[in-house]
Amino acid sequence: MATTTIAPATASTYRGGLYEWLTTTDHKKIGIMYIISSFIFFLIGGLLALGVRTELAQPGLQFVSNEGIYNQLFTMHATVMIFLFVIPMLAGFGNYVVPLMIGAPDMAFPRINALSLWLLPLGGILLLSSFLLGGGAQAGWTSYPPLSEDRPLGSTGYGQDLWIVSLILIGTSSILGSINFLVTIFKMRAPGMTLFRMPILVWTVLVTSVLVLMATPVITSALMMLFIDRNYGGHFFDPATGGSAVLYQNIFWFYSHPAVYVMILPAMGMISEILPVFSRKPLFGYKAFIFATAAIGALGFSVWAHHMFTTGAVFLPFFSLMTFLIAVPTGVKFFNWISTMWRGQLTFSTPMIFALGFLTMFLIGGINGAFSASVPVDFALHDTYWVVAHLHYVLFGGSVMGVFAGLYYWFPKMFGRMLDETLGKVQFIIMFIGLNLTFFPMHMVGLAGMPRRIADYANSGWTDLNLLATIGSFTIAVSMLPFIWNVFVSLRSGKIAGDNPWEANTLEWATSSPPPPYNFDHLPEIRSERPLFDLRHGKTGH
Amino acid sequence: MSSSPRKRSTSAVRAIALLVIVVAAFCAVFFYAGWWDAMFPVKAVTSQAHQVSELYTVIMAVATVVFLLVEGLIIWSILRYRRRPEDTELPPQIHGSNVLEVIWTVIPTAVVFVLFVMSLNTLNTVDAVSKTPDxxxxxxxxxxxxxxxxxxxxxxxxxxxxxxxxxxxxxxxxxxxxxxxxxxxxxxxxxxxxxxxxxxxxxxxxxxxxxxxxxxxxxxxxxxxxxxxxxxxxxxxxxxxxxxxxxxxxxxxxxxxxxxxxxxxVTPAPRPSGSVALELKAKDIQYDKKDLSVAAGQAFAIHFTNSDPAGLAHDVDIRQSDGTTVLQDKPTTDGGKDVTYDYTALKAGTYTFICSVHPQNMSGTLTVK
Amino acid sequence: MTADSHALTTTGHGPAAGADHGPATAGHESRGGISNPILGMLLFITSEVMFFAGLFGAYFSTRAAHSPWPPDKFAGTLNPLGLILIATIILVISSVTCQLAVNAIRRGDRKAFMRNITVTFILGIVFLIMQMYDYSVLFGEGLTMDAGPFGTTYFTLTGFHGAHVFGGVIMLGVVLYRGTAGQFSARHHDAVEAASLYWHFVDVVWIILFSVLYLLP
Missing domain, CATH: 2.60.40.420 (Cupredoxins -  blue copper proteins)
Incomplete structure (x- = not known):
């Protein structure tokens, strides 16, 4: 299993061999393995993206031999990135941090937690094995039927079936994980840790878990029906046999839009932990932030059809209004983040740099999303590269930036050593340039009329912008090298972190780095959402 | 508040100067490279598209203002409120402000509501379907x-x-x-x-x-x-x-x-008698034959039946054996129809017959001897 | 866990609102009220409800798109007064016996608990056997998974329900096995409560299914 190869490197901080890692039910080790597994899939998904970008650098088919392989590349890229990287990566952070933040000794169901973890590499290997079994899924990560049905010129191979099975496995992992988070958060908080004293990250994990719990089973049902259609002669989604193609889209997006918030809310939570610490101020508008998070979660269930504006089969005004309204709680969060920094004393350690990168990039991803909320404008932009630009500003500029902010921030807690600041900043600069170089031109090429998911193009006006994006994608790839180097060097010889290297205020910094099994020898008093701040400053800070 | 007002003001001046320079440089590059124009849709050519284009411009204007405002506040905070060596005491610990929360909830709500109403108006004309189109x-x-x-x-x-x-x-x-x-x-x-x-x-x-x-x-x-x-x-x-x-x-x-x-x-003219046509059928996006053979130096014909559903078109082109160089190109035939394609004489050798619509699924070898 | 009752009540953040709640010194065990496994099971059932909501959504959407429903060919095939009515009654009774088992173990009556849980377990198996027999009858009448949208939706809905009954039977089997091994008491019987909740859920889904598939005109 790929996820275990890193274990020897961490054995110096965690006594105990490979076997112990494989059989552990400790949420910290499980969290770390979630993160390692997700990072490996991040690299795999990145390689698939490089394949896509290499092909698109110039007109003509140079890199892939036919369009079918190209379709596999982007289908698998999206599937791996969404289901095996972003969602589990954030779940991994949740796993590591949430029990520590609320003063719990572990998750509520440690063995189910381990099951959630191990379902992921199982699903991932099933998914990737399709490349060896006649080709991967090639109907896009959305896998709209009838294209994803077993029909001529559709998806006749095993790839699509493996895709369905692995997604069901990963979905099951998510559902079990969300139950675990919810029970942990509701039942395992330390004395004094009331709901409105929980760190914002815990709140975002809570809302995320509700979304996962309510939405993931729905896509499971859609996938089951697609599987029945493909293998048992079902008639759900293929109009040729009496089914409805748009039905699948409705069920699919009922999950997949909330899934967008599953992929961003915990990242927002991490930013909300990091910004106050490096501004030396409390988060501005703590409760407003919680309400905004809950509002995004609730609205998230009523906007799914904005992915279907061009189908001609949905009620446009309602979904348009709801989509516009999502901008409001997101805006509230932005103003709260900025007010947190306002009149603070900012220091620019790497986590803070990435958090600021999140703010600037996610802002673009939020604003260019508002264009598509307007139905007539969406008629022009839908399924063009504009949408690709939008979703990558959200998922890369938002989630990935947040993930790296979190990695630099909690690495000292996980391993007892600091990551190197210089390498971290080098990584940030290369990544920041690469990300804008890759994704900003996609706005323009989309406005110029380039649809997504095409293997080739003949429009000379698109060539330069595509080449720029390809150069950017390789820049992003390069930015991973200093990070990987940083991790390997810092694990052995990084600066010793101590319990609380950032002067942070939440409970996880009250225990040793790395924390002992069951986390706390004793807990400080919890009188606010910043127990360690209260400990350091008594009442003077207020 | 550890630093003196004077120090604050000089650093503020420097911060503003730096901010202005960065923003100006960015804007200069952006406009000079023509990127600003590229941030708008291609030229509209229908009466409906003109309306969409105008709506886009309105949203772009709002988006630009919001972007500059928020990004400006972020950059300002970074430049202005960085921690200085003399900052030993904590900054004021402000937990929030209900007035501000209400303001930045209500104003964006109003803005998006206006955008929504404008979008809806445009939608009603763009999406309108008349009973008697021309x-x-x-x-x-x-x-x-x-x-x-x-x-x-x-x-x-x-x-x-x-x-x-x-x-x-x-x-x-x-x-x-x-x-x-x-x-x-x-x-x-x-x-x-x-x-x-x-x-x-x-x-x-x-x-x-x-x-x-x-x-x-x-x-x-x-x-x-x-x-x-x-x-x-x-x-x-x-x-x-x-x-x-x-x-x-x-x-x-x-x-x-x-x-x-x-x-x-016009019904197609009957084929001259005596000319023999090969039979070829297409179903489920497959030809029923993988190999055809004809005599060298002699014109021939293929009677092609497309048994796929209407809307699924096929044809039978002749290409070099590399499968890409087109020798004889034929128009497509819709599903449910049949046609007789006439071909000119070929030299002896091996060729590919292929459907130009589905080259990856439908091809075969044409042997000429 | 005396501190828990007020720790659970939410208060404003910051000392101004919440500082008067002194931190308790108790350990880390679960808070009072509902136990972890039962809360976990309730959440799991929530996810199952959403799963069936997806299937029912597909069913009603398909049904709305086809007229007549059922198609003429299968006009009288699904007879609510046939074998399926007996199966339905059996499942409802099993839910009652399951609750009797829970009530028994709550007051510590292990004997009644074991008797009722055994009955429930057997009734569950009987339901499954009857459903399989019913399937074979329907197959004989030409109603199969690939017999158009009507067959597909029928077998998908009842099939997934059957799979859930099977899962429930396994849960009951585990409870039965652990009961035979002498486990469970008036104080410790979370597994019984959880299995029972799941069994009731499966029962409710069937009643909805029966109403929709057999009774809804």
Whole structure:
């Protein structure tokens, strides 16, 4: 299993061999393995993206031999990135941090937690094995039927079936994980840790878990029906046999839009932990932030059809209004983040740099999303590269930036050593340039009329912008090298972190780095959402 | 507050200066490179598209203001509130402000509501479908070719079918400038999407249902040709699914329809007797034969039957054995139809017969000896 | 866990609002009220409800798109007064016996608990056997998974329900096995409560299914 190869490197901080890692039910080790597994899939998904970008650098088919392989590349890229990287990566952070933040000794169901973890590499290997079994899924990560049905010129191979099975496995992992988070958060908080004293990250994990719990089973049902259609002669989604193609889209997006918030809310939570610490101020508008998070979660269930504006089969005004309204709680969060920094004393350690990168990039991803909320404008932009630009500003500029902010921030807690600041900043600069170089031109090429998911193009006006994006994608790839180097060097010889290297205020910094099994020898008093701040400053800070 | 007011003010000046320089440099590059223009849609050519374009401009204006405001506040905070060595005491620990929360909830709500109402107004004209359009055309999108059925004004009877989607090959979606054209969309297989960038519009072509929309091309656009293509992933020939919109003067359009309608009524001349035609059939996007053979130096014919559903077009082209160099190109035949293709004589050797719409699924070896 | 009752009540953040709640010194065990496994099971059932909501959504959407429903060919095939009525009654009774088992173990009556849980377990198996027999009858009448949208939706809905009954039977089997091994008491019987909740859920889904598939005109 790929996820275990890193274990020897961490054995110096965690006594105990490979076997112990494989059989552990400790949420910290499980969290770390979630993160390692997700990072490996991040690299795999990145390689698939490089394949896509290499092909698109110039007109003509140079890199892939036919369009079918190209379709596999982007289908698998999206599937791996969404289901095996972003969602589990954030779940991994949740796993590591949430029990520590609320003063719990572990998750509520440690063995189910381990099951959630191990379902992921199982699903991932099933998914990737399709490349060896006649080709991967090639109907896009959305896998709209009838294209994803077993029909001529559709998806006749095993790839699509493996895709369905692995997604069901990963979905099951998510559902079990969300139950675990919810029970942990509701039942395992330390004395004094009331709901409105929980760190914002815990709140975002809570809302995320509700979304996962309510939405993931729905896509499971859609996938089951697609599987029945493909293998048992079902008639759900293929109009040729009496089914409805748009039905699948409705069920699919009922999950997949909330899934967008599953992929961003915990990242927002991490930013909300990091910004106050490096501004030396409390988060501005703590409760407003919680309400905004809950509002995004609730609205998230009523906007799914904005992915279907061009189908001609949905009620446009309602979904348009709801989509516009999502901008409001997101805006509230932005103003709260900025007010947190306002009149603070900012220091620019790497986590803070990435958090600021999140703010600037996610802002673009939020604003260019508002264009598509307007139905007539969406008629022009839908399924063009504009949408690709939008979703990558959200998922890369938002989630990935947040993930790296979190990695630099909690690495000292996980391993007892600091990551190197210089390498971290080098990584940030290369990544920041690469990300804008890759994704900003996609706005323009989309406005110029380039649809997504095409293997080739003949429009000379698109060539330069595509080449720029390809150069950017390789820049992003390069930015991973200093990070990987940083991790390997810092694990052995990084600066010793101590319990609380950032002067942070939440409970996880009250225990040793790395924390002992069951986390706390004793807990400080919890009188606010910043127990360690209260400990350091008594009442003077207020 | 540890630093003196004077120090604060000099650092503030420096911060503002730096901010102005960074923003100015960025804007200069942005405008100089022509990127600002590239942030707007391509030139609109229909009355509907003009409205979408105007709406885009409004949203872009709002977006720009919001972006500059928020990004400016972020950069300002970074520059102005960085921690200085003399900052030993904590900054004021402000936990929030209900007044501010209300302000930045209410104002964005108002802004998005205005945008929503504007969008809805535009939508009502862009998406409107009239009962009596000037021209009715049905676009049939099959994997991986567009066909256009021209209908009588009541939309009930088909006059003729244009099965060549590209203008360069003598086909395309021919439409009149200045008239109201209603397009109905059908698919025999998977989901496609009708997309012409210059229309600033796309609409999915769903199997099992009919979508309709209307457009009126600007009268000044007669003589223009625009490229359109499928915008919904439809399989291994997705990107090849392109078509041209050819705009004619209304009078030229009327003449075109008349000519094509008449041509469609003419029954093809019977084939000269004695000429033998090979039989070839297509079903489920497969030829029924993998090998054909004919005599060298002699003209021949293939009687081709397309047994796939209507909308799924095939043809039988002759190519070099590399499978790409086209020797003899034939027009496509719609599903449910049959045709006899005549070919000129070939030299002895091995060739490929292939469907140009589905080259990856449908090909075989033609042996000439 | 005396501190828990007020720790659970939410208060404003910051000392101004919440500082008067003194931190308790108790350990880390679960808070009072509902136990972890039962809360976990309730959440799991929530996810199952959403799963069936997806299937029911597909069912009603398909049904609305086809007229007549059922198609003429299968007009009288699904007879609510046939074998399926007996199966339905059996499942409802099993829910009652399951609750009797829970009530028994709550007051510590292990004997009644074991008797009722055994009955429930057997009734569950009987339901499954009857459903399989019913399937074979329907197959004989030409109603199969690939017999158009009507067959597909029928077998998908009832099939997934059957799979859930099977899962429930396994849960009951585990409870039964652990009961035989002498486990469970008036104080410790979370597994019984959880299995029972799941069994009731499966029962409710069936009643909805029966109403929709057999009774809804």
């Amino acid at each position: 021209v009715q055309i049905r676009a049939v999108a099959g994997q991986f070719q567009w066909q256009f059925d021209y209908l009588t004004p009541d939309g009930k009877t088909k006059l003729f079918t244009e099965s060549t989607p590209l203008a360069a090959n003598g086909g395309g979606l021919v439409v009149p400038a200045g008239l109201n054209v209603q397009l109905s969309l059908t698919s025999p297989d998977v989901i496609h999407s009708f997309y012409v960038p210059r229309f600033l519009f796309k609409r999915d072509v769903n199997p099992g249902m009919v979508n309709r929309f209307e457009f009126t091309i600007d009268p000044t656009e007669a003589g223009q040709t625009y490229r359109g293509q499928c915008a919904e992933l439809c399989g291994i020939g997705h990107w090849t699914m392109q078509f041209d919109v050819v705009v004619k003067l209304p009078s030229d359009f009327a003449a075109y329809v008349k000519e094509r309608t008449a041509a469609a009524l």
